[in-house]
Amino acid sequence: MTGAASNNFELLERIPLYVPGKPIQEVKREYGLDHIIKLASNENPWGPTPAVKAKIIDAVNGTDDEGVGLYPVSDGFYLRKAISECRRIKLEQIVLGNGSAEIIEMAAKACFIAGGSAVIPRHSFAIGGISVQTAGGRIIETHATATEVDVEAILKAIEPDTKMVYIANANNPTGVQIGRDGIAMLVKEIRDDILLVVDQAYAEYSEPGDFPDAANYLGERENLLVLHTFSKIYALASLRIGYGLGNERMITLMERVRSPFNTNHIAQVAAEVAIRDKEFVAFCREKNRQARDAFFVEAAKHRCTVSSNAGNFVLLETAIPAPDLFQYLLKKSVIVRPMHGYGLPMHMRITLGRPEEMEAFWAAAAPILV
Numbered sequence: 001m002t003g004a005a006s007n008n009f010e011l012l013e014r015i016p017l018y019v020p021g022k023p024i025q026e027v028k029r030e031y032g033l034d035h036i037i038k039l040a041s042n043e044n045p046w047g048p049t050p051a052v053k054a055k056i057i058d059a060v061n062g063t064d065d066e067g068v069g070l071y072p073v074s075d076g077f078y079l080r081k082a083i084s085e086c087r088r089i090k091l092e093q094i095v096l097g098n099g100s101a102e103i104i105e106m107a108a109k110a111c112f113i114a115g116g117s118a119v120i121p122r123h124s125f126a127i128g129g130i131s132v133q134t135a136g137g138r139i140i141e142t143h144a145t146a147t148e149v150d151v152e153a154i155l156k157a158i159e160p161d162t163k164m165v166y167i168a169n170a171n172n173p174t175g176v177q178i179g180r181d182g183i184a185m186l187v188k189e190i191r192d193d194i195l196l197v198v199d200q201a202y203a204e205y206s207e208p209g210d211f212p213d214a215a216n217y218l219g220e221r222e223n224l225l226v227l228h229t230f231s232k233i234y235a236l237a238s239l240r241i242g243y244g245l246g247n248e249r250m251i252t253l254m255e256r257v258r259s260p261f262n263t264n265h266i267a268q269v270a271a272e273v274a275i276r277d278k279e280f281v282a283f284c285r286e287k288n289r290q291a292r293d294a295f296f297v298e299a300a301k302h303r304c305t306v307s308s309n310a311g312n313f314v315l316l317e318t319a320i321p322a323p324d325l326f327q328y329l330l331k332k333s334v335i336v337r338p339m340h341g342y343g344l345p346m347h348m349r350i351t352l353g354r355p356e357e358m359e360a361f362w363a364a365a366a367p368i369l370v
């Protein structure tokens, strides 16, 4: 190994490792348990729909001109066409990613080709910061709490070498959503040469009229990238598929950093069916609202403080360190997510599951919460 390479590897070792939710299979194996409730990765417990599953099976069986033995359509033309129709946006304004997380990485690759900094609020979704650093950028972290993002602090923190501002709206794990005024302020006041990335992974969980959609500003700001995923309300997390919306120039730049064939055929066709199913989205949104309301009621009974008003998860303040509560719950067959890695050692993120899953959570957690 050369000295230069080892220095790079040491830098790499200083970048935090993304820690995903513990998979069900792992908990079964480690604890010798049979039935596990997973409320750890903000997946959607209600899907995918039978129509999406049928499409996946068709895709596996394949035809002469498409199938798993062939490379997929590299730019995902047909899925982009479906997104274009559903979102009423030009095909040329859409890029696909192997999950929206890959588009964050693509944006970072594009921004930090010659170094620079990214402004990111504290407690933001971890992939933002990791992508910036692995692409060679530096992070400027701004003030935020478990319940609030300080938009003015973002604007004030921008430096001459800043190339990107990343916000998740709503943010994971805090569930904090910047409102219309805040988004307007960011779009208008961030220097034109800086790429503003607005990650809207949970947007579909908000009532459509209520959500401060940054895509409304695509006509006003060239350096804007708005991200969506099929992993959340569309219930396709395992297929790894997401999309970015931007202006044509921004999308052509993303094409330069996109790996060829980055999204697979099965994911493309499944997402094409999923995005057209507005009824399923509305159904999941309503189920999620009911689960959130019920969670707040139950949390009040247990005198627990809970925050997060957006997305498909809640943030619970814990009386004991969250990693201890996490370990305790694992032994009771419930997987949740302690948030110490996000600078929130006394907070636990809990995905809103089906009613019976939430009942199992409260039954397991109650003895240690009181």
Ligand SMILES: Cc1ncc(COP(=O)(O)O)c(C=O)c1O
Residues within 6 Å of the ligand: 041, 042, 098, 099, 100, 101, 102, 125, 168, 169, 170, 171, 172, 199, 201, 202, 228, 229, 230, 231, 237, 240, 241, 242
């Ligand atoms: C805010 C946010 N953005 C992006 C993602 C990643 O989604 P994907 O599965 O599309 O990579 C997540 C996943 O939890 C998220 O919470």
